[in-house]
Amino acid sequence: MAANQPPRQHQVVRDRSRHTRILERLGEWARREASLPSVIQAYERLLRLQMEGRSSIPAPQPGLTREAAFSQLGQGIPLLKFDQLSLDWTLAQHLFRGAAGILVEHTGQEPTAAAALDQIASDRSLLEQAFRDWYQGQPLSSIAAQKGVSEELLAATVQAALYPFLVTHAEALSALVNQGVWRRKTCPICGGKPDFAFLDKERGGRWLLCSRCDTEWLFQRMQCPYCDSQSQKALSYFTNDQGLYRLYTCSECRSYIKAIDLRKTTAEVLLPLERFLTAGIDRQAVDAGYKAG
Ligand SMILES: [Zn+2]
Ligand SMILES: [Zn+2]
Structure with missing residues (x-):
């Protein structure tokens, strides 16, 4: 990094540059060690996919005043409901497919798992159901059983596909959290x-x-x-x-x-x-x- 950059005001990097810094740090690590542990390699690939996806997600409007947020939190209700999440479905499908490929390879699953996840990605209503259930903390066991894929792999794929949307919304709402x-x-x-x-x-x-x-x-x-x-x-x-x-x-x-x-x-x-x-x-x-x- 250039020596004439101003000193960082915060030791914990929290802005949008955070993920770029993570990728830089992983790059330095890989150059030092020649190769990264496989779990870190998978994380790096997922993060590249997610950040590329994130670059086309516009910053959402908070849609809630500070007073409304204060009252909602006071009642123990989190600020973002699933239906308030603005999802670009083409991008969500792309992220789901990309994450599925990386996770299937990394976890050494059968190619049938990749095919099953691809079928879920192609069925918009099933994909939406999986996203909603996961977000609301419901089990994904019935969708997983129906398509013959492990529930754990399905949940990890959903989580990876939604991450760019969730961090974008979280950044827009974080100032409202008392x-x-x-x-x-x-x-x-x-x-x-x-x-x-x-x-x-x-x-x-x-x-x-x-x-x-x-x-x-x-x-x-x-x-x-x-x-x-x-x-x-x-x-x-x-x-x-x-x-x-x-x-x-x-x-x-x-x-x-x-x-x-x-x-x-x-x-x-x-x-x-x-x-x-x-x-x-x-x-x-x-x-x-x-x-x-
Ligand atoms: Zn405990
Ligand atoms: Zn959260």
Whole structure:
């Protein structure tokens, strides 16, 4: 990067340049190591597809005043319903097909899985049903069984295809989220579950990161983000040697969440990438008998 660029004001990159920075970082990594782990290669391919798709998604209007958002969040209702999501169906089908190809190859599935996903992509009403059900947290088991594909692969493909739309909407709505009124275990924008956390530099407050749209929201330090337990006996955390990462566990629901402590670093942090950089912590958590939340 050019030396005459102004210093970054924020250590955590949150604007639209974030995904470009992630791809640059992966490129540097690949040059250093000669090849990337296969899960990272798949992530990079998906991200390139998603960012190319995203470049043709216009920024949506929030469609909601600050007061209306405040009141909705106060009632525990996330800001974005499925029907408010503006989807370009041609692009959504293209993303679904592209993601299916990458995921089938990466997970070593039979070619029949690719054909089944292609049939779903071609059937607009079935694709819409899969998107809606996934977004609303409903199982995809009946569509998966009907087409003979695993539910897990179908859900991963839906998630990858919707990601560019969800992050675009989340960026448009994020300024309407009042962090004081939400404090719940699901995303204030899309209602998704968190899959990563961080402790802020200012006060060490704990924030969660949405697994679906990358929205960040403030949450209690000692409360399980999956079952809401506040039992001091059930909740604990472990830190790595440098104290940079934490693994929070809950013995009531046996779930874990990883976190990065921003007080312990001055480096640029790309939160969506941190999920992948910390795969070693996932292995430790699973070995200790916990599951990803
Ligand atoms: Zn979300
Ligand atoms: Zn729990």
